[in-house]
Amino acid sequence: MNHLISTFQSQQSQFWQELLQHIQISLMALFIAILIAIPVALLIRRLPKAAEWVLQITGIFQTIPSLALLGLLIPIIGIGPLPAIVALVVYALFPIIQNTYTGLKQIDPSLTEAATAFGMNRRERLMKYELVLAMPFIMAGIRTSAVMIIGTATLAALIGAGGLGNFILLGINSNDVNLILIGAISSAILAIAFSYVLHLLEKAKIKTILISFFIGLLVLGGSYYQPQTNNHPQITIGGKLGSEPTILINMYKELIEKDSNIRVNLKSNFGDTTFCYNALKADKIDIYPEYTGTILTTFVKAPTTSTDANTVYENARDDIKKLDNLVYLEPMKFQDTYALAVKSNYAKANQLNNISDLSTLNNPIAGFDLEFANRSDGYKGLQSKYGLTFNVKTMQTSLIYNALNSGAVQIAQVYSTDSQIKQYDLKVLKDDKHLFPPYQAAPLLSEKLLKKYPELKTILNKLAGKITDQEMVEMNYEVNVEQKNAADVAHEFLVKNNLL
Structure with missing residues (x-):
């Protein structure tokens, strides 16, 4: 816990920046989804066949893996917040449309007949009682979408859009559990906070809800404002x-x-x-x-x-x-090139200084990532240029150091300037035949x-x-x-x- 707190303190300035970006992306996607989904639900409530198609299509959108959707959007839109927001909107549509449609359809037809008898037109019926009765359903759909958006928005970091996902990616990249926890816990707390606020609005009057959303839009717009403090080029x-x-x-x-x-x-x-x-x-x-x-x-x-x-x-x-x-x-x-490393005590016991010295070992276990295992300047090059054959275990890069430190592997593929070389007291073997570029x-x-x-x-x-x-x-x-x-x-x- 102490290490987690110290990591958070060292990352505070970046944390607030990433949190703001995460909220901006999430709110923007939620507002756009609401502006699209509710009018669509109002439109299809009198068109059962169209409703079935719309619900099927938006439901199918949710089955598309998020990484695949981002990959499809990048060639069209590029990188940054925009493709992330588009992807989040796509995922958020189904819960809002479905709940709004369900809320409107569950209204007793006799109420509509009575309202018509009192001379109300369609717009008056919608504003005076239909939306009021359907509001708990609508807000529940918005809550579901909000929670899903905040969780999925962590993937925005993969396309340079920032957000709390940056801590998760950085933690995975540097094998730092505390950074992963900072990103994951913060995202979960943010989702709970959004859900609670929206839950409070479920029983509020429509006027209160509209004012709340208008204030949210103003706050979102204001968060993008950056005053120019000087005339220096940037x-x-x-x-x-x-x-x-x-x-x-x-x-x-x-x-x-x-x-x-x-x-x-x-x-x-x-x-x-x-x-x-x-x-x-x-x-x-x-x-x-x-x-x-x-x-x-x-x-x-x-x-x-x-x-x-x-x-x-x-x-x-x-x-x-x-x-x-x-x-x-x-x-x-x-x-910062590829290198092979062993524990220092292992190198001393087996007199290992150069990569060529590994030929004296009897079928050692090596930990490589999948890319290195198949590269000509990786394991294939070690086989052809050095004549080396290992018992290779492929794993994610962030796990290789743990495997080497625990003794699960004797040799590891590393990068020559990694901090773990000092952290785990490793010996980097000299590339005496100049394989690595x-x-x-x-x-x-x-x-x-x-x-x-x-x-x-x-x-x-x-x-x-x-x-x-x-x-x-x-x-x-x-x-x-x-x-x-x-x-x-x-x-x-x-x-x-x-x-x-």
């Missing part, structure tokens, strides 16, 4: 999930704001590789740190045949320029941004050739294990190396 720097990108973008921010009048807005834990790249091309962000090997293998689709760091960087720089007219500045020294981090940005602010090149290139593998491991350890603020860790490094 840019947005994004970072992938994890401590390392967050540390790097904080370094970018400090250097830019020190040496120019540009103000920087950070979007840490913005998403995975694909989302950051698409966000850059769509001008959702202006800069983000990317790795040389990733550019070649993921975007350019070119094999990294060379293991020379400078050659790989130059190929990545030139190819990404041709592909999408993006500028790739000079890389830092460290390489270089993965150096460098700022990636558009050419038009650099033309607008040419000083960015000189400023950001101050980090070129800086930060060793060990320094990056230490900084990741400070953030992930010691729970230091990434901005503070970045600042300390810049001061220590006379860059500030």
